[in-house]
Amino acid sequence: MIRELIESGLTPATGIARRLGYVDEVVAIGARERRHRTAWATHLARTASFVAEVATGGDHLVVLGSGRLLDLPLERLAPRYRRTTLVDMVHPRAARRRAAALAGVVCVEGDVTACAALLGTGHGLPSPSFPRVLSGHPPPTTTISLNLASQLAVAPSQWLERHGFDDDVIARFGAALVATHLDWLATLPGRVGLVTDVRRRYTRRGVAGEVVESSLFEVPLPPADQAWTWPVAPEGEIESAVTLTLDVEAFGDWTRVRSPASASTPGGGP
Ligand SMILES: C[S@@+](CC[C@H](N)C(=O)[O-])C[C@H]1O[C@@H](n2cnc3c(N)ncnc32)[C@H](O)[C@@H]1O
Numbered sequence: 001m002i003r004e005l006i007e008s009g010l011t012p013a014t015g016i017a018r019r020l021g022y023v024d025e026v027v028a029i030g031a032r033e034r035r036h037r038t039a040w041a042t043h044l045a046r047t048a049s050f051v052a053e054v055a056t057g058g059d060h061l062v063v064l065g066s067g068r069l070l071d072l073p074l075e076r077l078a079p080r081y082r083r084t085t086l087v088d089m090v091h092p093r094a095a096r097r098r099a100a101a102l103a104g105v106v107c108v109e110g111d112v113t114a115c116a117a118l119l120g121t122g123h124g125l126p127s128p129s130f131p132r133v134l135s136g137h138p139p140p141t142t143t144i145s146l147n148l149a150s151q152l153a154v155a156p157s158q159w160l161e162r163h164g165f166d167d168d169v170i171a172r173f174g175a176a177l178v179a180t181h182l183d184w185l186a187t188l189p190g191r192v193g194l195v196t197d198v199r200r201r202y203t204r205r206g207v208a209g210e211v212v213e214s215s216l217f218e219v220p221l222p223p224a225d226q227a228w229t230w231p232v233a234p235e236g237e238i239e240s241a242v243t244l245t246l247d248v249e250a251f252g253d254w255t256r257v258r259s260p261a262s263a264s265t266p267g268g269g270p
Helices: 002-010 015-019 022-035 037-054 074-080 093-100 154-162 167-187
Strands: 058-064 081-088 105-109 142-146 191-204 211-214 226-233 242-251
Touching: 002 022, 015 022, 022 037, 022 154, 037 074, 037 142, 037 191, 037 226, 037 242, 058 074, 074 081, 074 093, 081 093, 093 105, 142 167, 154 167, 167 191
Parallel strands: 058 081, 058 142, 081 105, 142 191
Antiparallel strands: 191 211, 191 242, 226 242
């Protein structure tokens, strides 16, 4: 706990990232990974190896949701590209140090939903839209959305809950964040890879069956290239007898499977 408080205080971040809880969430991910290192190992290795297959090299690699770099083989990938841009609301100090040690790697603090800064402005619920986080950067040769899609709504939902929004409004907003992200990815040049959890499975020791819910607010995905499970919260993490396992899916060429022609209009509200 003290370690997390210190890390949170020392993590460089924008005021919005701190106020909306993105900093605390990135710090919490680190603590969870330390508690469940063995349980998480296969998921992290599967993600890293999938990303290494997709990111074969070229001019510019963009990684969205790079965070703590737990699931990104950065030292292997960066030499394959002239430049690598890591995009996240929060880049922890350890991730910044790894990036700084490699030629051509930059960290961009940015919001891929273009919504966070608008929450709390008194203008009602913002509409997710295509972000400008890559403008001013060369076009990507390869983009990876890295265990990010299911996390887009986490901090905004908590803010909306605290400010009295109804559950169904929050769920519609979450679905709009996810759908807009998937649509935006399909408009990017170059090859786009996507790794995301798609379902949460809760089981309780001694109770038959499981409770299953969508991680993506029921936004449908096409058939995946690879799939695996991530025992993200072994017994004791959430409750003493409860286990949470995520179903993860990976897509090696998102633009092909989800063509821009079939994508919905950017800026569509929840
Ligand atoms: C589950 S983590 C992904 C794992 C990450 N690659 C790692 O190894 O830590 C989700 C990441 O998405 C980032 N994130 C969530 N919402 C975001 C947003 N709107 N814009 C940019 N990054 C966001 C979080 O800060 C976090 O680092």
